[in-house]
Amino acid sequence: MSRSAASRADHLSIGPLSKTFRLPTGSVAALGSIALDIPAGRFVAIVGASGCGKSTLLRIVAGLETAEGGPVRLGGRTVTGPGLDRGFVFQEHRLLPWLTVAGNLAFALKGLPRAEVRARVQSHLELVGLAGFADAYPFQLSGGMAQRVAIARALVNQPGVLLLDEPFGALDALTRIQMQQEILRIWQARGTTMILVTHDIDEAIFLGDEVVVMSSRPGTIKRRLTVPLPRPRDRSSPAFVELRREIYREFFAESDHPFAYEI
Incomplete structure (x- = not known):
């Protein structure tokens, strides 16, 4: 499905909601009042300091955590738990080590006819550039290849929303850049x-x-910045550098030290 074909059924509306964890030692407020409206087909990146609740917010959208306040709605339907309309990619690939690459994808397709399972597995391995690795086991893959399989597994049920929780954080710098380009290619191809x-x-x-x-x-949401730069993006361009500087200012504004980040 192309970006232009993205369905209104995939329009995501979040909150306003909040989240407090009840611990034996007391309560911890993880999220203040959060409200986000995300049109179908959009690529939204969420940044913030460690412990600010970014991953908690993603888990609420996935239906893995509950929240207080307004609901999460996808295409007008209230999210009440995990569902096939949302795929999730974790920082670690979390592939089942006793299954092949194809088996890991097929495991997510239980209940479908065998012919459809085979077709979906093959098409999604082609999507992530691993068509020749269907019979490989996770231990035989590099970190980047394993994460590609994880992305394919998250997409194999054709969800309207893909949630990515620091998916490239454990990769080396070069592989991380390659995976960024890969996820961008998939987003542009699938919408x-x-x-x-x-x-x-x-x-x-x-x-x-x-x-x-x-x-x-x-x-809480401090700022929402539209990225007006054409793709592919040049990380060294003046516009890219200025946007980076602007976001860093938001971080340093909360600290006890004045903004000190310069290019």
Whole structure:
């Protein structure tokens, strides 16, 4: 499905909501009042300091956590738990080590006719450039290849929204750049709404239509910045550097030290 074919059924509406964790030692407010409206087919990157609630927000959208306040709605339907309309990619690939690459994808397709399972597995391995590795096991793959399989597994049920929680954080710098280009290619080919949580501001600007900057805990939305740069994006261009500087200012504005980041 192309970006232009993205369905209104995949329009995502979040909150306003908040999240407090009840612990034996007391309550911890993870999220303040959060409200986001994300049109179908959009690529949104969320950045913020460690512990600000970015991953918690993503888990709420996935239906893995509950929240207080307004609901999460996808295409007008209230999210009440995990569903095939949302795919999730974690920082670690979390592939089942006793299954082949094809088996890991097929495992997510239980209940479908065998012919359809085979067709979907093959098409999604082609999508991530691993058509020749269907019979390989996870231990035989590099970190980047394993994460490609994880992305294919998250997409194999054709979700309207793909949630990416620091998916490239464990990769080396070169592989990380390659995977950024890969996820961008997949997004452009499929038109799937993507929400990326990352600590990497360059990554957020390189990939996102929009960068959402969160405050420190309890996390709230400090700023939403549209990225007006054409793709492919040049990380060394003056416009890219200025946008990076602007986002860094948001971070340093919360600290006890004046803004000190310069290019």
